[in-house]
Amino acid sequence: MKNWAGNVTFGTGRHVAPGSLDELSALVANSRRIKVQGSRHSFNTIADSSETLVSLENFGEIGEPDPESRSVRIGGGVTYGQLAIHLQSRGWALSNLASLPHISVIGACATATHGSGRFNKNLSNDLLILDVMGPGGEVRNLAAGSAEAKLVAIGLGAVGIITNATVRIEPTYLVRQWVYEQLPFEVLISHFDVLSRHGYSLSLFTKWTSDFVDQMWVKERQDGLFEGRDECFGAKLATEKLHPLREMDPINCTDQLGVAGPWSERLAHFKLEFTPSAGEELQSEYFVNFEHATAAVDALRALGSELDPLLFVSEIRFIAKDDLPMSPAFGADIVAFHFTWRPLWEQVREVLPKIEALLAPLGARPHFGKLFTMQSDRLAEVYPRLSSLRNYAAELDPEGKFLNEFLTRSVFGIKSPA
Ligand SMILES: Cc1cc2nc3c(=O)[nH]c(=O)nc-3n(C[C@H](O)[C@H](O)[C@H](O)COP(=O)(O)OP(=O)(O)OC[C@H]3O[C@@H](n4cnc5c(N)ncnc54)[C@H](O)[C@@H]3O)c2cc1C
Incomplete structure (x- = not known):
């Protein structure tokens, strides 16, 4: 079995889909090493x-939204797409979505997956109560807002199996989406702060080589402040629907041109009923604190000619600060620099250390679900609370049942469990 992109062949042929909590519990208790997967x-x-x-996959139940606590209880296998349909049909909503709705909620949160928006936190912040299965197969209930729940929400799969969670919800809302073309980099740099506050969610697509950001995607809540206009920071309003990769048919993209629609059909870039680009891509992403973002833009533009041949496209997004220990946005608003690579791993592997070196003075840290070459000692510097997660994992699971090679060697910098 492979991951979605097809670049990882998993190291075992033993795939189990327990049908009940008791079955899962027995499986965990009797395993030496075990790894739960989301949507891969x-x-x-x-x-x-x-x-x-x-x-x-058999833990796909979604409860009725509770108007009092403004939350909904979900099983550990639920995807954002399933949850979005369920909530919208009942008049409820999530605060944000990632670019793709097909990913599992818990798997996405485990790696601090985010959407965009200067005032939107990453998705893990909407996880409330967590039911977590430990190495003996026992389930513990972590209270919303507790220090433990905050650590486990972005637990990288190292601190047990989240079997159920409650997720924060709000009443449904409408979103309109506009795309603007050819935003001058000069304007982006000179107006970075005010521009970053534009829209409820803002994404900038570029390949770093021209003097313009190719596309600026603005998603605005109907109850928000902004309207579509012919020109925005020098960028021109698109008059037809666009795909972030100009050569691709935009049919897979959520509706644009300012047509209002439910949050569930606008906040992700890609429609639930389509699978974009069928996994023929690789991805990396680095985060820097907001105040370093323009320096990061300059650095990446300087590397543009090396990036361009390997890139499908890059995306710049904005994430609000939070207080989740393993969040890249812990204590600081951040800007995300995302790279959708052509499936050319040998070349991509050569260029990643260059990006990491260029962005190192800016404290850049990688997305844990994407490709990076940064070593564990540097990870511990840029994620200063990584040691808390490692210590918590060691205490909870001294035999390292939930660890794997990636977590032990590449993330925690410890020897692989025997
Ligand atoms: C096309 C595409 C678009 C993407 N867009 C975005 C984006 O917009 N923003 C962004 O930030 N990222 C994005 N990503 C990255 C993606 O969100 C992360 O890789 C995420 O972790 C994937 O979730 P998953 O369910 O597939 O998790 P998996 O890859 O299956 O697993 C990831 C981790 O979660 C753990 N895990 C899964 N389920 C559980 C559970 N029940 N309990 C405990 N741990 C669990 C696993 O053990 C593993 O450690 C994108 C990826 C793709 C392929």
């Missing part, structure tokens, strides 16, 4: 195991 959209081996892989 990560690009590295974070979701790999040498012994047993577990799918929670």
